[in-house]
Amino acid sequence: MAAHRRPRQRSLGGNTARTAVTLALAGAATAAAFEGTGNAEPQLTPAQVKAEVDRLYQEAETATEKYDGAREKADAAQRRLNSLRDEAARRQQKLNTARDELGSLAAAQYRDGAIDPSWQLALSSDPDRYLDGAAFAERAGDRQAGTVTRVREQLREIEQLRSDARAELTSLRSRQAEVRRHKQTVTAKLGEARRLLARLTPAERSRIAGAGAGAGHASRSASDTRAALEQAGSVAASGSRAAAAVAYAYQKLGSPYVWGATGPNAFDCSGLVQAAYRSAGVSLPRTTYAQIDAGRRVPRSQLQPGDLVFFYSGISHVGIYIGNGRMIHAPNPSAPVRVAPVDEMPFAGATRVS
Structure with missing residues (x-):
C-alpha cells in the first residue's frame, strides 16, 4: 500500500520560503545591476572628451561643406527656374499679341464675306480697283500666314520653356x-x-579648448588683435589682393563660428575664406572642395601669406596662411576665428589665388 501513496506536496513555508525570496531578490538585483551597467554612459576623461568632440566637429564640418555646396546648387537651380518662368511669361505676352492680331484679321474677313474672286471680278463695277484690292488681300493673306507661323513657333518655344x-x-x-x-x-x-x-x-572645457594650440590658438584679447594687425602690415603677401584678404581675416579675429555663415559677423571655415577674398575683389566658390581648385597649387614649402591651406583627406577645412607657419581660420563652434599653427591638422594641400 505504501508504494502506491502519492507524495505529499511540501508548502513553501518557514526557512524554505525565506530562502526562495532571498534568491529571487538577489537575482533581480543582479539583473538590474547588469542592465544598469549596460545602459550607463562610460566615464570619459577630459582628454577622451576632447578627442571625441574633435572627431564630431570634423565630421560636422565635412557635412557643413556638403550642406554649403548643396545650398549653392539649390540657389542656382532656383535662379534658373525663376529665369525660365520669367522668359515663359514674356513669350506668353508675345503670343497673346499675335493671337489678337490673328483675331483681328479673322474678324475683318468675316465682315467682308468670302465671295469667290472670279464672281467678285465679274460683279465689280470697277475691275481695276478690284484687282488692286485683290493684290492687297493676297498680301494680307501672306501676312496672316506669317502670323500663324509665328504663333506656332511661339507655342513650341513656350512649351519647351515650361518643360x-x-x-x-x-x-x-x-x-x-x-x-x-x-x-x-x-x-x-x-x-x-x-x-x-x-x-x-x-x-576642463577651457583647458581642452586651448590644449596643444599655444597662445595663437587661444581666445584673443583686444591687445592681441591690435598686435596681430600691426604684424599683418609687416608681412609681405603674394599680391595686393592676397594682402587685402589677409587684412580682412585679421579684422575678423574673434568672430564666432556659425556653420553655413559667410559674414560679415560670423563664419564657417570656407565662408571666412570666401568673404576675405570677396573683400579683395575676388570671387571664390563657396565650398572647400571647389576652393582648392580656384587657383594655382603650391607646395607647403613655398607658402606665402594669402595662400589657402586645406586639411584632412576629404578637403573639409580651409584657412588663410599668414606666414611663419600660421594661418587664420574659423575652427568650430567651440572657438572663434583665430590664429593657429598650420601643422595642428592633417595638411592636404594649398592654393594661391590669382
Whole structure:
C-alpha cells in the first residue's frame, strides 16, 4: 500500500520560503545591476572628451561643406527656374499679341464675306480697283500666314520653356532635400558634441579648448588683435589682393563660428575664406572642395601669406596662411576665428589665388 501513496506536496513555508525570496531578490538585483551597467554612459576623461568632440566637429564640418555646396546648387537651380518662368511669361505676352492680331484679321474677313474672286471680278463695277484690292488681300493673306507661323513657333518655344522649368523644379526639390539631410547631420553632430562638453566642468572645457594650440590658438584679447594687425602690415603677401584678404581675416579675429555663415559677423571655415577674398575683389566658390581648385597649387614649402591651406583627406577645412607657419581660420563652434599653427591638422594641400 505504501508504494502506491502519492507524495505529499511540501508548502513553501518557514526557512524554505525565506530562502526562495532571498534568491529571487538577489537575482533581480543582479539583473538590474547588469542592465544598469549596460545602459550607463562610460566615464570619459577630459582628454577622451576632447578627442571625441574633435572627431564630431570634423565630421560636422565635412557635412557643413556638403550642406554649403548643396545650398549653392539649390540657389542656382532656383535662379534658373525663376529665369525660365520669367522668359515663359514674356513669350506668353508675345503670343497673346499675335493671337489678337490673328483675331483681328479673322474678324475683318468675316465682315467682308468670302465671295469667290472670279464672281467678285465679274460683279465689280470697277475691275481695276478690284484687282488692286485683290493684290492687297493676297498680301494680307501672306501676312496672316506669317502670323500663324509665328504663333506656332511661339507655342513650341513656350512649351519647351515650361518643360525646362518642370525639369528645373525637380532638380531644385532634389537639392533642397539634400540640403535638409546635410543640415540634420550637422545638427546631430554638433548636438552630440555639446552633450559631451556639458559633462565637463567649466575649467576642463577651457583647458581642452586651448590644449596643444599655444597662445595663437587661444581666445584673443583686444591687445592681441591690435598686435596681430600691426604684424599683418609687416608681412609681405603674394599680391595686393592676397594682402587685402589677409587684412580682412585679421579684422575678423574673434568672430564666432556659425556653420553655413559667410559674414560679415560670423563664419564657417570656407565662408571666412570666401568673404576675405570677396573683400579683395575676388570671387571664390563657396565650398572647400571647389576652393582648392580656384587657383594655382603650391607646395607647403613655398607658402606665402594669402595662400589657402586645406586639411584632412576629404578637403573639409580651409584657412588663410599668414606666414611663419600660421594661418587664420574659423575652427568650430567651440572657438572663434583665430590664429593657429598650420601643422595642428592633417595638411592636404594649398592654393594661391590669382
